[in-house]
Amino acid sequence: MSRNRLKRKKFFDRLLIKNRLIILNEDTFEEIFSFKLNIMSVFVSLSLGAIFLISITTVLIAFTPLREFIPGYSSSQLKRDATVLALKSDSLSIALKKNEVYIKSIQKVLNGDLEYAKFNKDSILSSAEETAEPIDLSPTQKEKELRERVNNEENTHPVSPKGKPKN
Template structure:
């Protein structure tokens, strides 16, 4: 067959054309095995092998502990622990800065200077309701006191 006769025909005819692959022993020139193949079968075989290798690799990565070595793929426990540690570091940083300011104020008082009064540190959301009850009466207490006063006045009027 010439090169032209092999290349003749369209793409699909060439995919269907069968070829024979023979394995020979070099010393005895004896045929060990032979296969009838076509380009279409080779394409399907190669594609199937590629898909199988990809599926095996992905399943190994996702179904075994190897997934933890992939950057950005961590477990939820480690992520929550990281968040908790960041919050702890932030609160400790705030505590250290407050202690440093307290120490500076104590030193200035001992030195006889007027301490710096910082009202920005006061956060009304952090002040407990119980501490505020002595300054501002609560509505429940006002209602109870009013009810008790009315009951006492009613008792006095009945007598």
């Protein structure tokens, strides 16, 4: 056998040698507790204990309110409150715009710029609602030229399914 193999075998043999752990009373030398152990069992038990502690800590932090004390995590109540306040502020801004349009139209009537017969609250509020303007998505002349150039290049240099040009 090679020297490295012998060293490995000796190392594993040492791991499995039985040892005795004895706890004695120092004054009377009376044996209080004793264990038969080997190094491998101590290593395995310490590893399992560490894994158990890490998993318990992770579960406690992930599923309890303790996570709020970790920097970077915010409470779920705070998130809910922020969402509710964002919705309220959006609705208040819409109501404010409607009121501004209504007040401006009342000012027109009071100044005499608008006849009273044309003044209707419903028509004013309906005109205050914003409508999304349609967006023109048709391609521009430059985009058309680019598409033609790309098509020409693809036709002159066909590409194989693996992404390499065919020769």
